[in-house]
Amino acid sequence: MNSPRHVLLRRQFDLTWSLFDYHIDRLDAEDFLWQPGPLCWTVHRQADGRWLPDWAETEPEPIPVPTIGWLTWHIGWWWGTAVAHASGRKPREREDVVWPGDAESAIGWLRALKDEWLEVLDGLGEADLDATAPFPRGHGADRTVADMAAWVNAELMKNVAEIGQLRLLRAASSA
Secondary structure, eight states: OOOHHHHHHHHHHHHHHHHHHHHHTTOOGGGGGOOSSSSEEOEEEOTTSOEEEOOOSSOOSSOOEEOHHHHHHHHHHHHHHHHHHHTTOOOOOGGGOOBOSSHHHHHHHHHHHHHHHHHHHHTOOHHHHTSBOOOSTTSOTTOBHHHHHHHHHHHHHHHHHHHHHHHHHHHHHTO
């Protein structure tokens, strides 16, 4: 039987994913690169066909509004890193993580990460939740795997809300 902490983390994740499903099922391909204003971060197709994100090592002021394409890249990057760490694998460097290039592939990528994450999360025992987590960095050396799982839920919820808001804004602006 799963511990109360595991049950809580899984319920939080399931709620967040249900909200994500609500929005991704309603996204149009054009939503991904729509820019709501002049100061946006997005993904750009390179001459070699790869799609790379806008990025700055220090967050600019003012903060650019991300596009849905950029947000899906961002989720794929940080979530892939969390899955790799939780699975004991070396994560890819941020610079090596590219956007898949279209809406359908981006959604498929994130759904595959969901399946990988749930395999990791559902495989955790009570003692595993108390182990030290190497990710996310900069959040203290005393963070546990339970903290990391809670962070994944919170970060995903934030990104889902941003995607939902952008989807609604684009729909309202074209109505």
